[in-house]
Amino acid sequence: MSMRLSRKKILALCMSGALVLASIPGMYVKSVAAKKNNSPVIRLNTTSIKLVKGKKKTLKVTVKNVKKLKKVTFTSKNKKVASVTAKGVIKAVKAGSTKIEVKVSYIPKSSNKVTKKTVRCTVKVTNPEDTTDVAPDLTVQATAAPVPTVYGDAGKVSGYNSEQSNYLLNINASDKVHDISDILYGIFIEDINFAADGGLYAEMVQNRSFEFTNLASDNEKHAWSDVGTVTAKVVKDDKTGCLNANNPNYIVIENKSDSDAGIANEGFLDGMSIKENTGYDFSVYAKGMDGYTGPLNVKLMNGSDVVGSGTIENVTTEWKKYELKLTSSVTSNKNVKLQVTIPKGKIAVDMVSLFPQDTYKGRKNGLRKDLAEKLEELHPGFLRFPGGCVVEGATIETRYNWKDSIGADSSGQPFEFNGTYGDVAARKQGQNIWTDERATNDKYPSFMTYGLGFYEYFQLAEDIDAVGVPVINCGKCCMGQSDGNGPSLDSAEFKQYIQDALDLVEFCRGDKTTKWGKIRIAMGHEKPFKLKYIGIGNEQWGDDFFKHYEAFVDAFNDAKKTNPALYGDIELMFTAGVDDGDSGKDVYMEAYNEAATWLKAHPDKTINDFAGAIDHHYYNEPSWFLTHTDYYDEKNYSRTTDNMTTSTYGGGMNVFLGEYAAQSNTWKAALSEAAYMTGLERNGDIVKMAAYAPLFGNLTALHWSPDLIWFNNNTVTSSVNYYVQKIFAKNAGTTLLKSDMSGATVASKPFAGKVGVGTWNTAAKFDNAKVVSNDNGKILGKDTFTKAENFSKYWEKATDGNWSVKNGKLVQSSDVTNTVAYGNQGSVAYFGNNTWKNYTYTVEATKTSGQEGFMIPFAVGDKNENYFWNIGGWNNTVSCLQKVSGGSKSGQIAGTIMSCQISEGEKYKIKIVVKDRNVKCYLDDMLYVDYTIPETEGSESYQVVSTDKTGDVIIKLVNVTGADKTFAIDVTGLGEISDEADVDVVAGQSETDDNILGKEEAVTLKSDKVTGIKDKFNYTVPKYSVTVLRIKHK
Incomplete structure (x- = not known):
């Protein structure tokens, strides 16, 4: 319960049932009927009063259970601080503290003798707050960036010298730590951004069967x-x-x-x-x-x-x-x-x-060659399809139905047309979840012809030498974009969902004697398709989903007993919801708690009987990826089920990182993904598969960005992120080698910067913004908004919003935020100096209309680098800190999340105290946030070392700085080393590099060879680069 509610409750209790028995005229003295046999009670309405100099307040006395009240006197112990009248009216005289003594004479019920009692109240007097505005120092203090030490030429080998290097990298090629998944790096195709119809699927005619609906124009x-x-x-x-x-x-x-x-x-x-x-x-x-x-x-x-x-x-x-x-x-x-x-x-x-x-591979009903070749060049180990949210559907009726994608009748049975099965003319059109259901005249509606169906997806996986990883509906529609409804567990309809999943295995593996195997063969593929994993649901969570999922588990475990040849090695994949284990911790960890509960109820089973992997999805800012490269390290992600509910990010289950991206197609984002991928490969014993998402983007009609590959009707361009995926997959290791690096850790910086006010789809007014130094008490900046011109002088309107100064308040009157243009900041204005540190920021805020509460920036460098306290975010339900770094906004920062609801028309006092790396945030004096930035904020460079069937020592090096960096590399345990090594490099000139559709790509993968390799050598990598060295045994 908030402190505000507590005060109201206390006040209500104090006022209930009052009855005046006796009083002295002109004085506030209240006697209250008391229960029989109660002793006399003399009570003040408060024992502590705060007053501003010149102000008055009446001290009230309540008397209970007396026969007669004789006299009440008030005395101030220091009249120079505060005086008091015979009627209890206190007047504040000057700053200081004193006590007011109240002496009460009365005759108790138990005797006729006059009795006296003294009660006391402390009075603290403060001077009136200075209403003079204080202009912040807006002088920009330029600080010279330290000049990095560069020891060698980029891309060159030199003699080993630890003193002439930035980092030491020691590798023991004979210490094989563990195996790495042989399908770790893969791709995920979802029909979003017209990735299928209008994209990869080579059909050139839109609405070829005239089945579009009134959602579309015409x-x-x-x-x-x-x-x-x-x-x-x-x-x-x-x-x-x-x-x-x-x-x-x-x-x-x-x-x-x-x-x-x-x-x-x-x-x-x-x-x-x-x-x-x-x-x-x-x-x-x-x-x-x-x-x-x-x-x-x-x-x-x-x-x-x-x-x-x-x-x-x-x-x-x-x-x-x-x-x-x-x-x-x-x-x-x-x-x-x-x-x-x-x-x-x-x-x-x-x-x-x-x-x-x-078409690609010259196939009929085939794929656009240039797009499919981009997929092949990624060397993917797996292909996840067809989603994603399309699997779920906006309604259960519009879910992706794998049987419809190969041609099925209304009862879900194989549909024969013109004497065969699988003809695209016999596939029922579907409605894509990414179409706008509110539209009735959409110029770019999104439907699914199913021309690119499950058969074609499996065929594509085979063509690019990948394993197909299908995802099917769990019996519920989308929980993120819809209500998650679906048929009840005991219904025949739900049982059909389970049968559909079992039939999918038969379609992939069955022979001509099976119903669905016969269909695959009739469509032209006699040999079975590769199949191991099946995803059950996408981004679902909660008890109802768990029950749905476990019904599939039971059915597949039964099928493995009755037909082990067909189902024995199939593994189902569970889902951890929509976010990572930081900002989405509650939902995320529920999945692990459910798995632990299932194991406890099935002591004869293993975790693989429950799930072969758990599907993780997260889209975060680059800084998150740079500081979470240890996400799946054993210290954070347990390798045993014993600690699966107590480890930081769960554990015990293999991981399928089905979707991730660093929220941008800039080289900064791609480098952060590369850094994170060193952690994925290092933990390739538990992380079985990982895929960037989404795969395709089309600028003409875009549902989501960033994307890995961009295309239009005649051109395709690989994003900078694409080349990170490519260099890692091309050089995927199968066994992790022992390696240690020193010298790359970066110390965190303290909170520093401007402050501000803001909202998200909410109108509000603000008052009395003040920033005070915690070091010396000096006011660094203050605005009471009594002068309208101060806003234009001292405030920076950083984004949108209708800002004005009216009636002594700063008013933001728009309750609509342009979330496309300003989705990382909201409607904000900044105040102060970006060198401010160790300060207390206070401001008053009142919501006037809208969906949420307030966004209060602090430690602001600019609109692309800042923190903010989100008060009443997520539709007015949550308080948390968020960070904007490199123009990308984080989710809810772990350890700062509390429930919160902001009421319209109520004034809130906001206080943010920053000291070094710690920040404390108060709402009406209640502490909501106490957060400390970790001591380190990632590294300058990252590494992982592995080997594969060639026996090469594969060294992956990621330099995220703007300077060339030299590694002093010491390799032991390999034996005699070849003088020559293969080198692959993806490098940029700046963090803002971006490959633009239709233009020459700024960032690509380049291959070369270097000589001079020995068991000890120095190697210099370029700035902003990903480098792979392959050291060979002679």
């Missing part, structure tokens, strides 16, 4: 336009005349003119792209109507020019698939359309398709 005709004088209408949900039950819509084209007329498709997003002398496979299902048997004309148009054409002759009156090849005579990325027209007549068409013939 509804079922989205992306289509009329050509010539024509009537072209979509027939919806035609159960009898449609192509098949899963594809109930089609379009009827009627041309009554004497010229060709029909429809044209504009493609996805930024349109179709074609290349000169390149072939394209066109296909369509069509049937003539009202006796039409004439031709179907197909054209590639570039503006008004025909750049490719073909004709289908003699269309029949029954649905039939027609195919032809189109060849483009030009290269164009703009104003390209596909036209389908007829002369006079009437025709129905469906499944209008156009694929480049040059």
Whole structure:
């Protein structure tokens, strides 16, 4: 309970049931009816009073259980400090302290004798607060950055000299610490940012089967336009005349003119792209109507020019698939359309398709070659698919259904069409969770054709030599974007979810005698697909999810007993929710507590019977990754189930880091990811898989950023983060070698900087901002907002917000924050000097409207480097500290999180006390935060050393500083060493480097060789770089 509520409760108790029995006129003396046999009680309303000089306050006396009150006298022990009248009115005279004695004469009920009692009250008098504003010193004190010591030339080997090096790195090649997962580095494909339809899936025609809904502009005709004088209408949900039950819509084209007329498709997003002398496979299902048997004309148009054409002759009156090849005579990325027209007549068409013939691996219904090759070049060990949130769906009805992705009927059974299974024309369209359900005219709606379905995903995994890691729905929709609803555990509907999971294993592994194995074979893949892990749910949590998950566990454990050949080595993956073990600790640790509870209830089982891995997801600022490279070290993540609920970040279960990123596509973020990956590889015994997310980004219509690979209709660019993933995966080790590095640790800096006020989707007013030095009591800056011009003089409006000074208050009147532009800061204004340290900052704040509370910055360097106290964040539920570093905002800082709700119209007194590396935050004198920055804040450089089947000693070095750094490297236990070593380097010129779509990449991976390698040598790595040295045995 807050102190505010406690005071109200106490006051209510004191005032209840009062009854005046006797009093002396003109004096506040209250007698209260007391219970029988109570002794006389003389009580003051307070024993301590604080007064400002010149102010008055009445001291009140309550008398209980007396026969008669005779006299009350008030006396001040120091009248120079405070005087008191005969009626108890205290007047503050000057600063100081005194006591007021109150003597009460009364006759008790037990006798007729006058009795006297004295009670006392302490009075403290202070001088009135100086209302004079104090302008902060705005002088910028430039401090010269220390000049780094550079000992060698970047990329060069020199003789061993520990004194001419920045760091010492000792490696024992004969000390093999543990095995590292052989599929540690992989990729995760989710259909977000049009990664599938409109991206990796090479289909060029959008809305090819006319199944889009009213969420899209032009509804079922989205992306289509009329050509010539024509009537072209979509027939919806035609159960009898449609192509098949899963594809109930089609379009009827009627041309009554004497010229060709029909429809044209504009493609996805930024349109179709074609290349000169390149072939394209066109296909369509069509049937003539009202006796039409004439031709179907197909054209590639570039503006008004025909750049490719073909004709289908003699269309029949029954649905039939027609195919032809189109060849483009030009290269164009703009104003390209596909036209389908007829002369006079009437025709129905469906499944209008156009694929480049040059797909990845030349596969039909294939993938865009340039994008798929980018995936292959990452050397991934695994491919997680298809999500992500798309697995869950905004509703349970719109979840991703793996059976729909290969063609299933309404009861979930294999759907036969045209004598076969798996035809894309027989796959029911899905609605993507990333489409805007509030829209009714969306220019870029997101639906799922399922053309890139589970079969194609497994095929892609095989093609890039990766293991497919599917994720399926657990029987609940999305908990982050929706309500998490789903069928009840005892329902037949939920049991089907479990059966679907079991059937997936059969689809991947079954032979021709099995129902679902037969479908895979019919689709063209006789050999089984590789399968070991299946994710059950995505970013789910809580008791209801745990029950759902454990129903899958029970079913698979039973299946392993009855059919060990098919299910025996399948491992399910649990989920730890939506965040890391710091800012999401409560939800995160619930998962480990549940696993421990399950193990206790099943003493005959192991943790692998519960989960082969637990799925971790987190997106944090670069500084988090730099300071958490030890996240999975055994000291933080237990290797045994005994400590799985007490270790800092859990333990006992293998980890699948299914999604992570450092919130930016800058080189600073990528370097922090590289540093973190040294920790992943070092802990590759427990971390089995890790994938950056999301994989693809498209600027035309973006759901999420940053992304690993950026593309448009004709170009693909690798982000700087991509090359970090590539260099690690290319040089993945399989065994960790013992290594120790010294000299790289960085000491933390104390809190220092400006202060401020701010909000997030909330309007508020502020008053009496003051910063006082804790060292000498000097006021460093103060603003009472009595002068409107002070705001423009001394405050920096750093982001948005409607700021003004009115009626002696600083008012921020907008309750809407531009969270796209200012998502890291909110609506804020800063005050003071960025050299301030060891200070106490006080300010009064009143919420006037909106969703949350206040964001109070402190230790502000600028809007990209600061801390802030979030009071009433997360929809007015949480108080916590957050940090903005390098323009990226952290989540809730561990150890600072408390429940908090800010009331509208109530004035709050905020106090923030910073001293060195510690900060304390008070709300109405109640301590909410007591946080100390750790002594170290990461390192200048990071390393991990491993080996693989080649026997090479693989040294990974990450330098996050702006200076070249020299490592003095001592290798023992390898025997005779080759003079030559392979070197891979990814380096940038600054932390802000970014590879821009369509431009020459600023950061890439470069390979070379160096000579002069011995068992001891110095090697200098470039500034801002990731370097891999492969030392070879002779």
